[in-house]
Amino acid sequence: MYVCGSTGEGPSLSSDERRAVAQAYVEAAAGRLPVIVQVGHDSVAEACDLAAHAKHIGARAVSAMPPRYYGFPDVNVLIECLARIASACDLPFYYYHIPELSGISLDVIDFLRRAADPIPNLAGLKYTACGLDEYQGCLELAEGRFDVLFGHDEMLIAALAVGATGAVGSTYNFAAPLYLRLWEAFDRGDLVEARRQQSLSQRMIRTMCRYRGQPAFKAAMRLIGVDCGPNRLPMKTLAPYELDEIESELRGIGFFDWALSR
Numbered sequence: 001m002y003v004c005g006s007t008g009e010g011p012s013l014s015s016d017e018r019r020a021v022a023q024a025y026v027e028a029a030a031g032r033l034p035v036i037v038q039v040g041h042d043s044v045a046e047a048c049d050l051a052a053h054a055k056h057i058g059a060r061a062v063s064a065m066p067p068r069y070y071g072f073p074d075v076n077v078l079i080e081c082l083a084r085i086a087s088a089c090d091l092p093f094y095y096y097h098i099p100e101l102s103g104i105s106l107d108v109i110d111f112l113r114r115a116a117d118p119i120p121n122l123a124g125l126k127y128t129a130c131g132l133d134e135y136q137g138c139l140e141l142a143e144g145r146f147d148v149l150f151g152h153d154e155m156l157i158a159a160l161a162v163g164a165t166g167a168v169g170s171t172y173n174f175a176a177p178l179y180l181r182l183w184e185a186f187d188r189g190d191l192v193e194a195r196r197q198q199s200l201s202q203r204m205i206r207t208m209c210r211y212r213g214q215p216a217f218k219a220a221m222r223l224i225g226v227d228c229g230p231n232r233l234p235m236k237t238l239a240p241y242e243l244d245e246i247e248s249e250l251r252g253i254g255f256f257d258w259a260l261s262r
Contacts (some may be wrong), residue, residue: 001025001029001033001035001036001060002036002038002126002168003021003022003025003036003037003038003059004018004021004037004038004039005063005096005126005168006023006098006101006214007042007168007170007214007217008013008021008038008129009170009175009214009232009235010038011040011065011230012042012112012232012233013080013232014089015041015046015049015050017052017129018039019050020054021094021096021110021154022035022037022054022059023052023057025037025061026057026058027070029091029238033035034060034061035059035060035061035132035177036057036059036060036062036063036094036197036206037051037054037059037061037062037063037066037105038051038063038065038096039051039062039063039064039085040060040064040065040066040067040085040096042067042069043067044067044081044084044085045066047067047085047088048084048085048088049088050062051064051085051088051090052088052248054089055089055090055091057201058120058180059091060091060092061091061092061093061094061123061182062086062091062092062093062094063095063096064085064086064093064094064095064241065096065097065098065101065102066078066082066102066104066135067081068102068103068104069217071103071104072104072106073107073124075106075107075110075111075114076114078104078106078111078113079087079111079118079119079130080118080257081114082095082115083115083118083119084120086119086121086122090121090124091121092121093119093121093122094123094124094125094126094147094149095108095111095124095125095126096121096125096126096128097125097126097127097128097190098126098128098129098151098219099129100128106186106220107134108127108134108138109124109134109137109138111142112125112138112142112146112262113141113142114140116142116145117194122146123147123237124138124146124147124148124149125138125146125148125149126149126151127148127149127150127151127152128151128152129151129152130152132155132158132162133157135148135150135159135162136162136163139163139164140163143251146223147165147166148164148166149163149166149167149168149169149222150166150169151167151168151169152169153167153169153170153171153172153179153201153205154198154201154202154205156169156179156182156183156198156241157182157186157194157195157197158196158202160183160186161186167179169170170214170217171201171204171205171208171217171220173217173220173221173260174217174220174222174224174226174259174260175201175255175258175259175260176260177221177258177260178197178201178204178258178259179197179201181193181197181258182194182201183196200254200258202252203253204250204253204255206250207246207250208220208246210215210249211238211242211245211246212228212235212236214231214235215231215236215237215238216236216238216246218231218237218238218247219238219242219243219246220228220246220250220255220259222243223243223247223256224252224259224260
């Protein structure tokens with residue numbers, strides 16, 4: 001369970017709200033699921049406080065998108081920032097690599113090579129990018145030392161082909177049965193069925209991208225009976241007519257036959 005990431009609008013919440021959300025998830029999980037709390041913030045000091053809080057409430061691990069406003073001149077500065085955040089608690093630490101949103105596209109393999117000593121609790125990273133060659137390199141680095149969670153839902157089958165063993169994705173919240181069938185088909189060597197399930201995933205995501213992506217994800221949660229509330233600015237909640245439209249489009253691709261339901 002990955003809390004206060006992009007899907008949960010973590011960067012748009014106040015630090016007090018993020019602490020409250022993290023605590024609610026840890027309490028709800030009650031030890032049945034591992035909870036990873038995303039603590040990244042443009043203030044490194046604030047990120048450190050969030051990391052310490054995550055340990056205090058019983059989270060299993062922390063993750064961080066790095067400070068984004070000023071960017072990074074090189075990997076060494078990225079490591080310095082993340083090392084300070086990771087040192088605020090002794091939990092396993094995951095770098096959240098999402099260049100499309102962070103604007104930081106430094107070489108992740110180089111990062112893992114250099115960061116292992118300065119960040120002794122570095123467990124791995126959440127890799128939300130399309131570079132399957134880079135992703136495979138991260139998996140194979142140091143004889144598979146790092147846990148590299150794949151975060152691009154549309155390409156899960158490709159990630160499995162290069163060795164993925166874990167994934168964190170936005171659409172898993174409401175379409176987990178689809179991805180479980182995909183993974184199971186891949187494991188038994190039924191690539192035709194695995195590709196079919198991935199195709200359904202891609203059709204679903206293309207539909208949602210026409211409705212601004214993350215606001216559509218919240219709408220999907222509402223449609224399956226879990227109302228997650230409105231979006232925070234700068235994102236805009238779907239209007240009632242948009243909700244009707246996306247429900248109709250999702251019904252047309254069979255979404256409600258394989259989505260989760262409350």
